[in-house]
Amino acid sequence: DAGVTQSPTHLIKTRGQQVTLRCSPISGHKSVSWYQQVLGQGPQFIFQYYEKEERGRGNFPDRFSARQFPNYSSELNVNALLLGDSALYLCASSPGMGDYNEQFFGPGTRLTVL
Amino acid sequence: GESVGLHLPTLSVQEGDNSIINCAYSNSASDYFIWYKQESGKGPQFIIDIRSNMDKRQGQRVTVLLNKTVKHLSLQIAATQPGDSAVYFCAENINTGNQFYFGTGTSLTVIP
Numbered sequence: 001d002a003g004v005t006q007s008p009t010h011l012i013k014t015r016g017q018q019v020t021l022r023c024s025p026i027s028g029h030k031s032v033s034w035y036q037q038v039l040g041q042g043p044q045f046i047f048q049y050y051e052k053e054e055r056g057r058g059n060f061p062d063r064f065s066a067r068q069f070p071n072y073s074s075e076l077n078v079n080a081l082l083l084g085d086s087a088l089y090l091c092a093s094s095p096g097m098g099d100y101n102e103q104f105f106g107p108g109t110r111l112t113v114l
Numbered sequence: 115g116e117s118v119g120l121h122l123p124t125l126s127v128q129e130g131d132n133s134i135i136n137c138a139y140s141n142s143a144s145d146y147f148i149w150y151k152q153e154s155g156k157g158p159q160f161i162i163d164i165r166s167n168m169d170k171r172q173g174q175r176v177t178v179l180l181n182k183t184v185k186h187l188s189l190q191i192a193a194t195q196p197g198d199s200a201v202y203f204c205a206e207n208i209n210t211g212n213q214f215y216f217g218t219g220t221s222l223t224v225i226p
Contacts, residue, residue: 042216
């Protein structure tokens with residue numbers, strides 16, 4: 001079975017540009033969460049989407065936005081990129097909402113902002 | 115704010131020995147925990163989970179222990195192998211859907 005897939009694997013942008021990252025969850029999973037992982041740190045929660053609605057948001061500026069499509073895939077958008085946005089962006093999928101939902105991660109997209 | 119932390123940032127063990135990785139959490143409302151393994155350049159890999167109504171859970175070569183009294187988790191890896199070398203994270207969920215809080219991780223190195 002295919003796991004969580006993300007694209008692209010690597011991306012290089014310059015300050016001020018905009019970027020869109022994509023994620024396809026595990027088949028049958030309806031919830032997608034996005035995390036940012038800066039080098040040397042643990043992942044930090046950005047967003048959670050379930051049934052195309054935002055269900056949770058972490059402490060990130062409005063430059064970060066996301067959406068979920070009817071097929072449960074998701075996009076993360078970051079506008080006006082800053083050097084500090086350089087990180088590994090991880091997508092995780094879960095079967096649904098609520099307690100005790102196992103969460104599985106994709107390989108991530110490595111974003112470098114120059 | 116609430117945080118999840120790890121006692122030991124690095125751990126080196128001899129191949130074949132058992133490994134114990136520790137994690138402290140600060141939110142007593144946390145009710146679900148997952149241990150992840152992350153190899154260089156890859157996303158976190160689900161290892162084992164435990165609910166707050168349990169004290170212990172075993173998987174293949176791994177055991178997670180939860181001590182709610184002192185808000186402490188541990189991951190035990192039996193007969194550690196070179197392929198176990200990675201960074202290990204504990205993540206806690208505070209009954210807020212699938213929003214997990216991660217610590218900074220422990221780097222495990224297995225010496226052949």
